[in-house]
Amino acid sequence: MNGLHIKALAGLLLLLCSPLAGCLGDAVDDLLPERKGIPGSLALACLQSDRFTSMVVEIDYEPGYKPMTSSTDMLLERLEEVCDKPNGISVEFSEVNYEFEGAWTADAVREQAWIHKSGDVMDAGELRWQLLFPEGEYSENGVLGVAVDGSSIALFGDTIQESDGPFGRPSVENVENSVIVHEIGHLLGLVNLVYTSPADHEDSEHPGHSNNEDSVMYWAVNSADLANIFFGSIPNEFDQDDLADLAGMADGSIPADDQLWS
Numbered sequence: 525m526n527g528l529h530i531k532a533l534a535g536l537l538l539l540l541c542s543p544l545a546g547c548l549g550d551a552v553d554d555l556l557p558e559r560k561g562i563p564g565s566l567a568l569a570c571l572q573s574d575r576f577t578s579m580v581v582e583i584d585y586e587p588g589y590k591p592m593t594s595s596t597d598m599l600l601e602r603l604e605e606v607c608d609k610p611n612g613i614s615v616e617f618s619e620v621n622y623e624f625e626g627a628w629t630a631d632a633v634r635e636q637a638w639i640h641k642s643g644d645v646m647d648a649g650e651l652r653w654q655l656l657f658p659e660g661e662y663s664e665n666g667v668l669g670v671a672v673d674g675s676s677i678a679l680f681g682d683t684i685q686e687s688d689g690p691f692g693r694p695s696v697e698n699v700e701n702s703v704i705v706h707e708i709g710h711l712l713g714l715v716n717l718v719y720t721s722p723a724d725h726e727d728s729e730h731p732g733h734s735n736n737e738d739s740v741m742y743w744a745v746n747s748a749d750l751a752n753i754f755f756g757s758i759p760n761e762f763d764q765d766d767l768a769d770l771a772g773m774a775d776g777s778i779p780a781d782d783q784l785w786s
């Protein structure tokens with residue numbers, strides 16, 4: 525491999541997180557004292573408005589790790605496309621200091637998330653999801669983001685900074701945009717985390733991810749796919765199957781399991 529390919533591979537690894545264990549953070553609900561849920565366990569809370577008519581996306585960042593405006597704008601746009609929140613979705617920014625040393629683990633992310641949540645996840649009619657942007661890297665190499673429970677995800681800016689492609693294509697900004705949407709997709713239950721899709725679009729090699737390289741939920745790392753993304757852009761949108769799954773959960777035609785409320 526020459527330098528370019530290695531750089532491109534690094535760019536691809538962004539794409540996104542890593543094996544399911546890394547990306548989904550080994551969430552084990554029944555070992556937890558609080559009902560934190562698994563990624564996807566608050567999908568209906570977002571997709572429907574029966575109980576939650578508004579939503580807050582809390583962005584907790586360490587100094588120097590605030591996400592780019594294009595990332596949070598895109599996040600809002602994607603959520604508004606699929607979630608039913610007649611009273612709106614807002615973003616709250618909060619600078620924090622985790623004072624955390626060493627490599628992040630799913631447990632550490634979960635612990636810090638719940639220490640720093642600025643409000644209840646399920647507060648009357650308002651749903652709160654939380655994104656952590658900590659300093660430092662994940663314990664598993666190349667992981668850019670993790671979804672660790674029903675309401676919490678983390679993006680690792682230090683790793684994202686290193687994951688741009690050759691000549692800055694894709695750029696760090698493109699990478700961050702895609703990862704933020706990808707991880708939110710897991711909170712929405714994609715792919716097959718809390719339901720079974722009528723469409724065959726889950727990658728059998730990478731459970732919880734799409735087999736469509738044009739979906740933001742794609743998980744691709746193999747040389748055959750490299751050329752497809754080498755100078756191309758990274759997907760940052762849900763594809764038709766993803767959207768159909770979300771619509772099906774929303775209208776009840778696809779049953780959703782493991783929901784924290786119903």
Ligand SMILES: [Zn+2]
Nearest residue numbers: 540541547733
């Ligand atoms: Zn993932």
